[in-house]
Amino acid sequence: MPKSAQKDSKNQTTMTDVARHAGVSQMTVSRVMRGHGYVSDDIRQRVMNAANTIGYVHNRLAGAVSGYDNALVGVILPTLQNRVFTEVMSGINETLEKVGIRPVFGVTEYLADAEEKIAMDLLKWRPSGLIMTGLEHSDHFRSMIEKTGVRTVEIMDVDGEPVSDCVGFSHTAVGTQMAQHLLARGHRAVAYVASLDGRDLRAAKRFDAFVKTLAEGGGHLVEHCLTEGPSSMPAGQQVTRDLLAKHRHLDAIYFSNDDLAAGGMLHCLAEGISVPHDLALAGFNGLGFLDAFPMRLTTTQTPRFQIGVEAAKLIANPAIAHSEPRAVDLGCVLVEGETT
Amino acid sequence: MPKSAQKDSKNQTTMTDVARHAGVSQMTVSRVMRGHGYVSDDIRQRVMNAANTIGYVHNRLAGAVSGYDNALVGVILPTLQNRVFTEVMSGINETLEKVGIRPVFGVTEYLADAEEKIAMDLLKWRPSGLIMTGLEHSDHFRSMIEKTGVRTVEIMDVDGEPVSDCVGFSHTAVGTQMAQHLLARGHRAVAYVASLDGRDLRAAKRFDAFVKTLAEGGGHLVEHCLTEGPSSMPAGQQVTRDLLAKHRHLDAIYFSNDDLAAGGMLHCLAEGISVPHDLALAGFNGLGFLDAFPMRLTTTQTPRFQIGVEAAKLIANPAIAHSEPRAVDLGCVLVEGETT
DNA sequence: CTGTTAGCGCTTTCAG
DNA sequence: CTGAAAGCGCTAACAG
Numbered sequence: 001m002p003k004s005a006q007k008d009s010k011n012q013t014t015m016t017d018v019a020r021h022a023g024v025s026q027m028t029v030s031r032v033m034r035g036h037g038y039v040s041d042d043i044r045q046r047v048m049n050a051a052n053t054i055g056y057v058h059n060r061l062a063g064a065v066s067g068y069d070n071a072l073v074g075v076i077l078p079t080l081q082n083r084v085f086t087e088v089m090s091g092i093n094e095t096l097e098k099v100g101i102r103p104v105f106g107v108t109e110y111l112a113d114a115e116e117k118i119a120m121d122l123l124k125w126r127p128s129g130l131i132m133t134g135l136e137h138s139d140h141f142r143s144m145i146e147k148t149g150v151r152t153v154e155i156m157d158v159d160g161e162p163v164s165d166c167v168g169f170s171h172t173a174v175g176t177q178m179a180q181h182l183l184a185r186g187h188r189a190v191a192y193v194a195s196l197d198g199r200d201l202r203a204a205k206r207f208d209a210f211v212k213t214l215a216e217g218g219g220h221l222v223e224h225c226l227t228e229g230p231s232s233m234p235a236g237q238q239v240t241r242d243l244l245a246k247h248r249h250l251d252a253i254y255f256s257n258d259d260l261a262a263g264g265m266l267h268c269l270a271e272g273i274s275v276p277h278d279l280a281l282a283g284f285n286g287l288g289f290l291d292a293f294p295m296r297l298t299t300t301q302t303p304r305f306q307i308g309v310e311a312a313k314l315i316a317n318p319a320i321a322h323s324e325p326r327a328v329d330l331g332c333v334l335v336e337g338e339t340t
Numbered sequence: 341m342p343k344s345a346q347k348d349s350k351n352q353t354t355m356t357d358v359a360r361h362a363g364v365s366q367m368t369v370s371r372v373m374r375g376h377g378y379v380s381d382d383i384r385q386r387v388m389n390a391a392n393t394i395g396y397v398h399n400r401l402a403g404a405v406s407g408y409d410n411a412l413v414g415v416i417l418p419t420l421q422n423r424v425f426t427e428v429m430s431g432i433n434e435t436l437e438k439v440g441i442r443p444v445f446g447v448t449e450y451l452a453d454a455e456e457k458i459a460m461d462l463l464k465w466r467p468s469g470l471i472m473t474g475l476e477h478s479d480h481f482r483s484m485i486e487k488t489g490v491r492t493v494e495i496m497d498v499d500g501e502p503v504s505d506c507v508g509f510s511h512t513a514v515g516t517q518m519a520q521h522l523l524a525r526g527h528r529a530v531a532y533v534a535s536l537d538g539r540d541l542r543a544a545k546r547f548d549a550f551v552k553t554l555a556e557g558g559g560h561l562v563e564h565c566l567t568e569g570p571s572s573m574p575a576g577q578q579v580t581r582d583l584l585a586k587h588r589h590l591d592a593i594y595f596s597n598d599d600l601a602a603g604g605m606l607h608c609l610a611e612g613i614s615v616p617h618d619l620a621l622a623g624f625n626g627l628g629f630l631d632a633f634p635m636r637l638t639t640t641q642t643p644r645f646q647i648g649v650e651a652a653k654l655i656a657n658p659a660i661a662h663s664e665p666r667a668v669d670l671g672c673v674l675v676e677g678e679t680t
Numbered sequence: 681c682t683g684t685t686a687g688c689g690c691t692t693t694c695a696g
Numbered sequence: 697c698t699g700a701a702a703g704c705g706c707t708a709a710c711a712g
Contacts, residue, residue, distance in 0.1 A: 012705095014706085015705070015706070016705085024683090025684080026683090026706085027682075028682060030705095030706065031681095033706095036707095037681085037682095043681085055486075057460060057464060057488055059706070061401050061405050061410070062405045062688090062706035063706050065405050065690080065704090065705085065706075066687080066688035066689085067352055068707070070401070072444070080427075080429055080430050081426065086420040086421065087420075087421075090420050090447070102445070103444070104412070104442050105442070120397060121440070124399065124400040125400055125412070125442070126401055146395075148397055232629060233632030233633075234629070234631035262632070263632045266633060266634065288572060289572060289573045291573070292574040292577045292602070293606060352688095352689095354688095365698070367690095367700080368698060370689095370690065371698085373690095377697085377698095378697050378698085379697070380697065383698085401689080401690085402688075402689035402691080402704090404690090405688090405690075405705055406692080406705080408691070682712085683712080684709105684711075685708105685709090686710105688705105690704085693700105693701090694701090695698100695699080696698085
């Protein structure tokens with residue numbers, strides 16, 4: 001087989017091939033491909049046709065080798081099984097797409113050490129930025145990040161010390177606010193329910209603030225329980241059943257997210273438990289599916305999509321990218337529903 | 341500023357820098373970095389230390405330029421707002437991660453022409469494979485794909501002509517099966533509800549087979565309606581309300597997915613409509629959140645995660661990758677719940 | 681507006 | 697087991 005045969009079962013057509021077909025130089029093809037520099041319309045058209053004819057696709061790797069900006073951004077999320085993060089991802093993706101940047105991504109499944117490994121792996125593709133979740137990172141990781149010099153954006157939280165930029169909201173404020181709300185509605189004996197997200201330090205921040213405020217206001221935490229497996233409606237339903245069986249005097253349950261809370265609500269509906277009279281329920285996130293329920297859940301509306309958008313902007317916009325680090329607090333709103 | 345300063349705000353440390361620090365040649369560093377070829381443990385350690393010290397991260401772009409396999413796979417999905425696809429994505433991601441391949445991805449939002457554009461864009465990073473949704477692609481697109489020679493895997497469907505490999509199940513079989521089931525349960529007047537996924541040709545295949553089988557069995561389609569916006573519980577609830585108001589004699593509603601069906605179920609629960617006596621409900625996918633509902637929904641269980649796993653395997657495994665194209669039908673199971 | 685030259689950082693091939 | 701040379705496909709810089 002001649003050595004010119006395709007390597008690696010891949011088409012190896014290059015700009016030089018296109019140039020030959022179009023009767024121009026390789027450099028002209030390069031200019032056409034990336035739409036940069038002056039090329040006459042006539043020649044541009046000829047080059048485009050030649051490329052289409054032989055099936056040439058611009059090779060972005062080659063240019064990126066030279067160290068010029070690579071239109072790839074690393075994105076690390078804890079999971080894809082939670083709408084919260086897929087909405088963030090949508091925000092990131094839509095925003096990056098507009099400027100021709102692609103996300104390359106990794107999922108940690110809430111394992112702390114996975115993040116560092118994934119980040120180092122992502123960096124091998126020289127992304128122009130790295131979007132990761134949360135502000136808590138080991139010193140070693142931080143120093144690696146700084147050595148490589150990638151621009152980073154940490155999302156979902158603003159309570160802490162970001163490596164450089166961060167976009168999110170204060171979980172401490174969320175926990176405080178919800179405790180105040182429950183107290184105002186007269187609820188005192190409250191259980192807190194989290195799931196695997198309990199590994200999530202942001203949920204812990206909400207919890208700490210919540211318990212503190214609750215205690216200060218004369219309430220108390222009846223139980224802090226973690227469900228098996230990831231957050232889900234079935235898990236919320238089960239835990240609600242268990243809590244009610246166990247505690248005679250329970251005023252309210254604060255769930256670490258809406259899926260769990262919705263499961264709790266379904267349990268109450270099915271069992272004829274009067275909400276909020278017999279039991280109050282509160283969630284977190286303000287997910288859209290709640291609108292289908294017969295009762296509006298009290299929850300905290302989080303700006304998920306917007307977090308993705310802002311994070312992507314921070315990385316996509318060179319003007320911002322070379323300025324001082326910034327922390328963007330998008331805030332949250334407590335939505336008073338009918339369940340508290 | 342000296343010209344050696346970092347270009348583009350990026351660290352420009354190279355293998356040569358590591359080599360100097362470790363007192364070896366650049367080639368040796370290369371061997372250590374990709375764990376290929378013989379290097380003594382002593383030297384390997386020295387190189388690793390040097391790399392860590394100066395913060396060097398292996399640059400995979402550079403090697404990939406030469407046309408050798410690039411550990412990137414393009415993934416194109418219709419949306420991230422549907423659990424079905426995030427579960428597929430999880431399967432893809434987990435499988436690829438094991439062999440050190442990263443997904444680079446794009447979302448079409450169900451726009452047909454977006455797919456081709458995104459695919460061409462993804463190809464610019466010379467992925468070793470392309471995973472896309474559905475079997476319907478324009479001839480132009482097919483020929484471009486063939487010219488570039490990327491290995492493709494089309495997922496979610498097997499009813500049609502794949503470009504090369506495909507992994508999924510038969511939507512025609514699903515529609516037929518559900519019609520048979522409803523007929524067997526005595527339901528005749530059936531409404532069909534789809535959402536934006538109506539743009540999705542797979543839903544259309546289910547619908548066609550469903551209607552055909554229904555008619556053959558003496559049933560009939562009362563109405564075929566499309567909800568506004570993407571599938572969701574609220575949309576399903578609303579459409580159920582509307583359908584019931586409009587049609588006096590409606591035996592059952594077949595929803596194009598579980599979210600819509602769950603919304604319908606919630607409506608019936610809230611309004612005291614007896615299911616399946618007054619109205620039967622059926623969904624599609626068998627999503628986990630259904631377990632939280634007081635009534636088990638009749639639906640078709642689809643192998644979403646597994647589709648992702650198999651698709652990724654087809655691309656990750658070179659042995660498979662260089663063999664003949666294959667169509668993998670993972671099948672589906674109709675789950676008889678309490679709603680029909 | 682178009683072409684020429686000189687690398688980018690790495691991997692392959694071929695020597696030792 | 698380690699090293700030197702050649703070149704991957706492309707782009708910045710500079711000519712014309």
